[in-house]
Amino acid sequence: MAGLKDYVNKQVGENHEKIEHHVREILKLIGENVEREGLLDTPARVARMYEEIFAGYEVDPRDVLGVTFEENHEELVIVKDIVYYSQCEHHMAPFFGKVHIGYIPSGRIAGLSKLARLVEAVTRRLQVQERITSQIADIMEEVLNPQGVMVVVEGEHLCMCARGVKKPGSKTVTSAVRGSFRKDAASRAEFLSLIKE
Numbered sequence: 257m258a259g260l261k262d263y264v265n266k267q268v269g270e271n272h273e274k275i276e277h278h279v280r281e282i283l284k285l286i287g288e289n290v291e292r293e294g295l296l297d298t299p300a301r302v303a304r305m306y307e308e309i310f311a312g313y314e315v316d317p318r319d320v321l322g323v324t325f326e327e328n329h330e331e332l333v334i335v336k337d338i339v340y341y342s343q344c345e346h347h348m349a350p351f352f353g354k355v356h357i358g359y360i361p362s363g364r365i366a367g368l369s370k371l372a373r374l375v376e377a378v379t380r381r382l383q384v385q386e387r388i389t390s391q392i393a394d395i396m397e398e399v400l401n402p403q404g405v406m407v408v409v410e411g412e413h414l415c416m417c418a419r420g421v422k423k424p425g426s427k428t429v430t431s432a433v434r435g436s437f438r439k440d441a442a443s444r445a446e447f448l449s450l451i452k453e
Contacts, residue, residue, distance in 0.1 A: 275303040309343060312380030317391065320370065320377045321399045327365045330403065332443065334358040335371045336451045344415045345382035353411035353427070355379075355388075356451040359396055360403040360436060360443065385411045385430050393432035404436030406447050 276299035283290050283298065290296075336356040344351055355375045378391050393407045408431045417424040437443050 272300075272303045275306060276300055279303070308380075309341065310381055312377050315377050317374055317377040317395050318399055320373045321366050321395070322370055322373075324364045324366050324400060326363060327361065328363065329361050329365060332358055332360055332446060332450075333365065334447065334450055335368055338372050338375045340375050340379040340388075340409075342379040342381070342383045342385075342388065344413060345384060347415040347419070348382070349413070349415040349418070351385065351411045351413040351415070353409065355392065355410075356408045356447075357392065357396065357405075358407075358437075358447040358451075359400065359405045362401060362403045364400050364402075366400060385409055385413075385428055389430040389432045393434050397434045402435060404438070404440070404443065405432075405434040406437045406444065407432045408448075408451060 279299040279302045280290050283295060288295060290299075334356065336354070338355040338357070339352070340355055341350060341352045343349070357371050357375075374392060374395060378388055378395075389407050389409045392409075393405050396402065396405045396407070408429065411428045411430075412426070413428060416426060416428075433444065437447070
């Protein structure tokens with residue numbers, strides 16, 4: 257993802273002053289003194305933070321899966337507990353959690369680290385958890401053409417914990433089921449039991 261980072265650095269670099277200006281204006285609007293010591297560098301820090309947390313833009317997540325390998329393996333493959341951080345598109349508040357991906361290959365497999373990179377590419381942008389779940393499953397299905405794919409995403413949303421109903425510790429769980437997992441209850445049950453271990 258070095259190419260993506262270079263692109264985002266260039267984009268943010270070109271817009272750095274604009275982002276700083278607008279952050280400074282927001283700070284003023286909420287009643288802060290932008291000249292106080294603790295806030296002097298905040299606009300620049302926010303601009304740099306955007307480079308990192310929105311690094312998923314301008315990359316096609318399908319490309320992140322990269323090279324796939326021909327392999328005659330037709331049993332369940334699971335990568336679980338992939339930690340992610342994202343930003344809610346409704347409040348621009350963080351949400352975070354874990355992604356669990358399982359698939360049954362039909363002749364092609366992906367490098368295991370590529371699944372974590374796919375999660376990064378999909379989550380590092382303004383998102384909703386439901387879309388993250390579906391996008392990961394759809395991309396896996398499109399690129400690998402497996403017999404089946406199942407994705408479970410757990411998330412804790414600060415827009416729900418720190419504001420609004422203020423229910424810290426509550427978690428949202430979403431799932432996407434594709435291919436053979438739709439019809440095969442035993443495969444679904446195996447996946448769900450293995451991600452709980």
